Amino acid sequence: MKLLSLIVAGAALVTATATFAADRQIHVRGEVSAVSATEVTITDRKGKKSTIKLPETAKVLDVSRTNADSIKENSYLGVAAAPAPEGKVRALGVMVFPEAARGLHEGHFPWDKGDRSTMTNATVAKLSKKASATELEMRFGDKTQQVVLDKSTVYGQFVPGKRDLIAVGAKVMVIADQGADGATAANTVLVGRDGFLPPI
Template structure:
């Protein structure tokens, strides 16, 4: 896949607005229970099934597990996190971006993985090893955010993928939006390898 397609896919992955009103965004996390050339159905952890359109231009990302070893200074990360004391956040899921996606939708904004959860897309400026956790100083523009990594943090990484990855039983994160007709369409589908649910 060409670099341009990777950048488009990366933008779809990290965008919080995607040009749609906030109440029209959709993030679906779960398992593919049905799929065709034009749509897929995702069953979430509560058993709720949602069918979404799968347009030809929808991007597919191939997501695999990573480890804390990939977290180094100057890495560009997407971090889904929960609030922590002293203005810090605790990383629930970390996505390591390829260098071609550096800077995509840089910032710190609300996310939907729990009460007051956030997404931080930023560059690692400093890694500090602590007794029970690791702390990151993340830089985005002129701002910083302190992030705590612990034993519960899940790590992933991605490369461009193909539609053939979207099969029944695959774990996915669908990023999409609800149209004026009330129908949800996918902008990007993050497909986890070997039963891995994309961690953001």
């Protein structure tokens, strides 16, 4: 059952990220300021409040902090990144996927962590440690992407979570669908432990 839960949780995350570029898919990051059985209100770092419907079908992921030591060759990662010289990208946030989620939605596509930011879901084919940074060669299908990890990169990992993790004060990232009326409904809620904001 744990393996199945991990697969479902991983699928929920990567399915949501896969469709982010489509219309009506949004991400909301911030702190839970109110929650009920049917809604959650998120306050972002600029003080803006967003109220999102919280259907029973919404998946919850329990996200904890980790570090660069958890990344090895053959790790499967999701990397939110900014452009860097020579066609590389600089990792802003890295999510270490559980083994059961390996291979789900491999690719390199636009993201919303800043101007021209991207998401790369891929396997670490090569890891090279250098004086000021670590470089990863990420492989997806027959393509590769060079990723630079530096001192500002934030690392997280996840397991399936329970709904009661969505509590006032929790730091979250909500992946939600937006209806034609402008209302939003969560399909996945990533909840950071101990004040940790999910890094993607």
